[in-house]
Amino acid sequence: MILYTPLPLELVMSVDDNTSPYQDVELDGVTLVVEPTVAGMGKIVQIRSTDPSVYLRPEFQPGQQISLSHFRS
DSSP states (O other): OOOOOSSOHHHHTOOSSSOOSOEEEEETTEEEEEEEOSTTEEEEEEEEOSOGGGGGOGGGSTTOEEEOGGGOO
8 A cells, every 4th residue: 555645654654642742732723733842832733624725824834833832731
């Protein structure tokens, strides 16, 4: 079987063992995959949405830094 995907192998073959550096966060109703960076900040890695207009919003583009302080429990 061949799988063609632009995603990194770590995301495709990941096992939910809570060792992944990525977090799923919801911002304005959009689910984002975020990689924590410096204290309280994270870099957007992926957008998970079925709405095409979300992908055009500059604040959700991969590589953007967002504050994770609102998502801590």
